Amino acid sequence: MIRSALVALTLLAVPASAMAQNVDLRPKLSLNATGEAKAAPDMATLSAGVVSQAQTAEAALSENSSKMNRVVAELRKAGVADKDIQTSNLNISPVYANNRENTETGPRISGYRASNQVTATVRDLDNVGPAIDAMVRAGANNVNNVGFSRENSDEEMDAARRDAMEKILEKARLYAEAGGFKLGPILELSESGGYYPQPQYARMAMAESADGATPVEPGELTMSVNVNATFQIEY
Incomplete structure (x- = not known):
């Protein structure tokens, strides 16, 4: 029995010893940096909806559908392709009268509201203002x-990656100079977040532009990439 216990303890001790030998005790320097790149947008996404109200649900839906069909037709005339037009979020809901008109059985329905949404991708930025109008x-x-x-x-995005690496290397050299050590090879390198640019939202000005269309300024997009690097420290 004692012999069996000693064998078991020996087997348990082997993995722990092996694990101790695999611990990386080399001094390291871990840094991260965010690289950025600017670019002009080349497409826009418009989102608009039609809200209609009538005495009956059928009348509200009929009016809403008629207007929405006209909206889609106008988008096509503005040069938006069928594949870039999508309708969604059709909703019909009751409209309740104010509290003073409530009945014993609950709020009184005074009408119905129908709403629908259309999203369009405009690939010619000169057509954004006219499409909105x-x-x-x-x-x-x-x-x-x-x-x-x-x-x-x-x-x-590749330009943003180069920018991130330049920043990390600059940081690493600064730490090495200030800390009195030499930089060894990069032991680990990873990229996280910011793979795709976030849409840039623009406000639609109320004033008219020279051609009468609603003026919309696309501005610039900022694309960013976060890079993490671990260097070996050498003395």
Whole structure:
């Protein structure tokens, strides 16, 4: 029995010893940096909706559908392709009278509200303002912000990666100089976050532009990449 216990203890001690031998005791320096690159957008996403109200649900839906069909038709006239137009979020809900008109069985329904949303991708930025105006003329009464983005940002993302690496190496040299040690090879390198640019939202100005269309400024997009690096420290 005692012999069996000693054998078991010996077997348990082997992995612990092996683990101790695998511990990396080399001194290291871990840093991170965020690289950025600027680029002009080449496409825009418009989101607008139609809200209609009538005495019956059928009438509210009929009016809403009619206006939404006109909105989609105007988007096509503005040069937006069918594949870049998508309707969504169709909703019909009751409209309740104020509290003074409540009945014994609960709130009184005074009408119905129907709403629908359309999202359009505009690939010619010169058409953004005219497309917004066309949707409003067709009956859109719930226009949201305009989002700008790029269809392909691979080149800019690579530029952001180079910027991040330059910053990390600059930091590492500074620490080595201040700490009185030499930089060894990079032991670990990873990238996290910021793989794709976030859409840039622009406000639609109320003043008219020279051609009468709603002026919309696309501005610039900022693409960022976070890079983490671990260097070996040598003395």
